[in-house]
Amino acid sequence: MSDISLTTTNTSGFDTESVIGGFAVGIDPMTETGPDxxxxxxxxxxxxxxxxxxxxxxxxxxxxxxxxxxxxxxxxxxxxxxxxxxxxxxxxxxxxxxxxxxxxxxxxxxxxxxxxxxxxxxxxxxxxxxxxxx
Missing domain, CATH: 3.30.300.20 (K homology (KH) domain)
Structure with a gap:
């Protein structure tokens, strides 16, 4: 079993959402929907x-x-x-x-x-x- 487990999802474009435990973090290399x-x-x-x-x-x-x-x-x-x-x-x-x-x-x-x-x-x-x- 891993010590850290998360899921990062991208449905289109370049922005992603990472779910870490109960927290969602939006990250976008284009800085349109979140920090890069x-x-x-x-x-x-x-x-x-x-x-x-x-x-x-x-x-x-x-x-x-x-x-x-x-x-x-x-x-x-x-x-x-x-x-x-x-x-x-x-x-x-x-x-x-x-x-x-x-x-x-x-x-x-x-x-x-x-x-x-x-x-x-x-x-x-x-x-x-x-x-x-x-």
Whole structure:
């Protein structure tokens, strides 16, 4: 028995619907009915990396507060992913921001699955959501 099972269907055109458990995800390389596959892959990577950082940080005793990733990717002329970069923004202050990158790389399964040349180049911004005091 497989660990992951899903069904992807295409009835006409180029758009697809993937049913994963009870969730349906529309993906369209033409971006008419949904995001394109490269964007979905980058979003999946970010959606894996962010909770991986939080999980690792909790194990290390950090309370990071609100977190977000701004992701960017470059494509080749053939529309293949060439590079991915993340800006990881965390509310809390962290003495060693590079440790957060290491935690994300250690615990993110998508990071592990991608070829090394396509691993995200991650920049960390701490205290990113601090408000100015009056």
């Amino acid at each position: 596959p490269n964007s979905v892959l980058v979003a999946d990577y970010a959606a894996c990396f962010l909770p991986a950082v939080r999980m690792g940080a909790r194990k290390s005793g950090y309370d990071l507060g609100k977190m977000e990733i701004e992701a960017e990717a470059d494509l080749t002329d053939e529309d293949n992913l060439e590079s991915i970069s993340f800006t990881l923004k965390v509310e809390g202050n962290v003495e060693n921001p590079e440790e957060l990158v290491e935690l994300g790389e250690q615990f993110c399964h998508v990071h592990t699955a991608l070829r090394e040349e396509l691993h995200a180049d991650v920049t960390v911004e701490t205290e990113a959501f601090a408000t100015a005091s009056a």
